[in-house]
Amino acid sequence: MEPQWFKVYQAVKKAILVGELQPGRQVPPEFDLSEEYGVSRNTVRRAYLALSQEGLIRSVNGRGSFVMQTGLTYEVDATSRFRDVLDRQGVRSTVQLLDSEYTKADEEIAGILKVESGHPLLRVTDLILGDEVPFILTVRHIRADLIEDLERKMKEANSLTLVARHEGLGQLRRVSTTVEAGLPTDREASLLQSPANAPVLVVHSKGGIDNGLLLECQRAVMNSQRIRLSFQSEPAR
Structure with missing residues (x-):
């Protein structure tokens, strides 16, 4: 079975790649995704860490995470x-x-x-x-x-x-x-x-x-x- 964080990661990554989430736009807060997928905020945080390591999003202290400009x-x-x-x-x-x-x-x-x-x-x-x-x-x-x-x-x-x-x-x-x-x-x-x-x-x-x-x-x-x-x-x- 796929780990729960990976499902969140795939969903957000797809939204970025197909243009639903545009560069510069804030990705959904951890609380919102944890409610949507029925997972803990730590699980969402793990998904966001993977997206950050791929260069797809960046986190700004006190402001949240944002879609990176790519390509x-x-x-x-x-x-x-x-x-x-x-x-x-x-x-x-x-x-x-x-x-x-x-x-x-x-x-x-x-x-x-x-x-x-x-x-x-x-x-x-x-x-x-x-x-x-x-x-x-x-x-x-x-x-x-x-x-x-x-x-x-x-x-x-x-x-x-x-x-x-x-x-x-x-x-x-x-x-x-x-x-x-x-x-x-x-x-x-x-x-x-x-x-x-x-x-x-x-x-x-x-x-x-x-x-x-x-x-x-x-x-x-x-x-x-x-x-x-x-x-x-x-x-x-």
């Missing part, structure tokens, strides 16, 4: 930004700044950006959210010698693309992108509200400006249960 396709090209993808699909995007500090390039970062070791950089760690749901955790290393007062300008604009444009550096373009899969660290899983045993996408990219210099390199950890990547090639000439 967004991020079409990656030279100038695309994930926040624009969210906005086009009617999802309100925000960026939460977790950390920002001036630092110096170690040998690895210096090699990526083609600068000398010890070159001045700004390291910025951001969490990109859509409708308050975390999608991407990014760590960016940006050349600090090309933009005066870079940290302040980044905090004000919340966009390196806009800062580069306003500073007369032209269009920031993605020069290269490498994608790999892996398991998140405890911190990454916590920030992305992702199960610790669920693979994430780790995207390494470099961004250049109009004069050919590399302006930044980035490591982005993406919740693979919420994002699909689609790479766009330049049309043949």
